[in-house]
Amino acid sequence: MTTAIIGLLGVIVGLAVGRGYTFWATRRSELAAAVVATAVLSEDLRALTAAGSSVEVTRLAETWKEQRGSLVVHMSPQDFKTLSDSVSPLDTAPGPFAPPELLSRVDKLHELFWDEHEAFILVPLVHYLTGNTISKRINKTLDPGADLDSAARRNASGSIVGWHRPPSTPRED
Numbered sequence: 001m002t003t004a005i006i007g008l009l010g011v012i013v014g015l016a017v018g019r020g021y022t023f024w025a026t027r028r029s030e031l032a033a034a035v036v037a038t039a040v041l042s043e044d045l046r047a048l049t050a051a052g053s054s055v056e057v058t059r060l061a062e063t064w065k066e067q068r069g070s071l072v073v074h075m076s077p078q079d080f081k082t083l084s085d086s087v088s089p090l091d092t093a094p095g096p097f098a099p100p101e102l103l104s105r106v107d108k109l110h111e112l113f114w115d116e117h118e119a120f121i122l123v124p125l126v127h128y129l130t131g132n133t134i135s136k137r138i139n140k141t142l143d144p145g146a147d148l149d150s151a152a153r154r155n156a157s158g159s160i161v162g163w164h165r166p167p168s169t170p171r172e173d
Contacts, residue, residue, distance in 0.1 A: 024121050031117035034074055037067035038110035041087070045103040064088060074113075074134055079142045096144040108141045 048056040064087045086095035
């Protein structure tokens with residue numbers, strides 16, 4: 001009888017560990033796609049702000065169509081609409097963010113996705129349990145009424161951020 005109970009517990013623990021690892025690996029893959037999407041959008045926005053040509057606007061629109069699927073799974077519908085309205089109509093009417101402001105917001109999203117992607121398996125669980133979900137941090141970053149620097153400070157307060165990588169040196173652009 002004891003052997004059967006120990007065997008059953010072993011099966012249950014094995015299933016739980018296997019499911020947890022599968023969930024983490026899938027989530028990490030989705031975050032990797034979001035990291036790529038924000039990096040490519042950032043590159044196109046940099047080219048647009050530097051050149052300002054209609055060719056760059058068209059390239060940005062094409063990139064957005066290709067990459068938006070990787071971002072939508074992490075955002076609330078309102079946040080996705082805010083980002084979409086800022087990227088899509090650059091050739092017609094301005095959205096909530098002008099290209100330079102949009103560039104800095106997309107760069108912050110890139111950092112957020114990268115930090116979440118590189119986090120140890122338990123960090124997303126701690127974030128979730130403390131109510132500091134990735135969707136909430138994205139919302140703070142894409143809030144048109146919020147100052148981006150204060151949003152970054154709020155995102156970092158009370159959460160496990162940046163412990164898994166050394167502090168970066170300031171970039172020179």
